[in-house]
Amino acid sequence: MVFSFSENETHFGLKHRKIFFVIPFLYAVHGRAQEDSAKIISYEDRVMIRATADTNIESYTFYTEGNQKETVLSINNKIKTSVSVDYRIISATLSFAPKFISSNKYNPLKGNSAYTDFTVRFFPKRLTQTLYYKNVKGFYVENMQDILPGWQKNKDAYIQFPDLRVQTFGGSTAYALNKDFSVKSIYTQGEWQTKSRGSWTPFLDYDYTIFSDTIAGQKSKETQINIGANMGYFYNWVIAGKVNIAPYIAAGLGAKFSSFRDTLEDGTKGMRENTQYLTVRFGSGLHIGYNTDRFLFGGKMIFNANAYSQKKNYTVENSNYFGLVYVGYRFAPPKVVKSNYDKLQKKIPIL
Template identity: 60%
Template sequence: MLFSCIFYAKCQTDTTLVKSYSDQVMIRLNLDTNIEKYILSQGGKHIGNNKIDLSINNKTRTSISVDYRAISATLSFSPKFIPGNNEDDLKGKSSYTDLSFRFFPKRFIQTLYYKKVKGFYVENMKDIISDWQEAKDGYLQFPDLKVLSFGGTTSYVLNKNFSAKSIYTQSEWQKKSSGSWVPYLDYDVSFFTNTTNEVKSREVQYKIGGNMGYFYNWIIKDKVNIAPYLSVGLGGQFSSSREGNEPKENEQFLTLRMDGGLHIGYNSERFLFGGRMNFKTYTYQKNGEAVENNNLYGLLYIGYRFAPPKVVKNTYDKIQKKIPLL
């Protein structure tokens, strides 16, 4: 049904207010500081601090983005040669990889993603053990804890003269300051697996939520923009877990979520660069324990636009005839 809505959406954008670069191929190199973290807060008595922060070792990622017409694709990875990504002796090995695709049919924004994270450590050891010393004691590690996620979001921009592409992918440039409310639906399935003392555990989580956000794009002197946004939402989480040979447990939770950020960029006909800071968090209650999943990152990017090679243009045109969505 979601894709049916996308196929039949009818709307127009005022071209005098938005400049499109859809006929150009854009390649961007991105560098971002990624913090993937799970926070467990115990409601009852607890040894030391009542929170446990599980985080990954890899904090800095590089990614390459390619945009052409309605398609935007990004591949991310965490290279070991970047400082802060190679503290394996203290924090254990971590890996983080994601792949995302974003489509812009009319005023809809459709995002699909895949993410794989493995290797966590307890970041707040000092809060748990008062006389803990990093060099001497190291961090409690969960090297086999792995999270595999598949998901997406379906959004709709209410203001037809607001350019979401100018913020998300820089494949357009908004000539006049404007904002818009953006309702969206997010959904994903995540697989958690771990092995402790040769006992395997597995949990599958299904999440879906409805959200409302507001985006504003402030244009300064034609080539610079500042774009803040904030959204909140409610959702449901359905999980199925099993540890070793124990019976399977099924649970349902109400989730609260919030995300927001700030983008600052410079744009010209060929070159562009900028940065953004984003955060995303959701929380739910489980057996008297508050569970949070937080993601905070800052991004720097530099990009270049150029005319597409004929083979790329001709291939896209052939595919578009068969898939009008593109």
């Protein structure tokens, strides 16, 4: 059985790259509780190092109205590791998919994928500011059995998009309305909340994304700007002083501004397509953690999704769900770290 990319492009009515160019919903919903010695313990005077492993599963779903078949695009990397360093109000995280893990290695049936991101967070009082850069390359069509009858798993190759690359520059701004609630205690573990509390947390998220691909000598590039306004509710249930269980739920609306253009093999550029969409977002999660003044560990389950309609006949969805485990250690800052931070703080008082 022969599968033709060109026939699918015509059937979809848009370039196939356009169909899958959906920005993963940024799940950064953060806040910073105002320090209260009786209700919130702050560890900002210590350096904290955390190591994290998670199942980073990103899927892009396309389906037409009245058609039960879906097309799901995924990356081959299934395990992501992160290393974070926190001090005072700054938290920095580097994440990547190491190739020494078997599920991240090259698979001849699925191809090769690459994943990296770098995130910096600032926690001035109850405000949380997040900035990040994310780079993902190499995708394959996950649900081949729905697309090609007779296709056999672990035997036949998946349709691959090895040159499809997604680069995202983004951020979020959040504010915890309850001064006795610390989102930081359940997100970066930079604080510990001693009493059970909940809080509404409004947040804005925004990103600029570049999608690029090359197929049969034809290059394509799409840029997108996403802006969203969201409201989340977090609850931190503290058990026996050292254990907490913290669920949250969030929803919002946003706008997507997209610009797409093809570049032919001879270098000729096609016509530019500019479109705007209304997006719908949803997120939820659950955190379970154990904390002492020096050691900490725990796990999380997180789900985020967004969707928007195009040309009234199909909807593009993106979902991101994963579980993670982390372990961390806090210690007194080296003199050189403390002195340099103090000098920087004199120049930038907000730090």
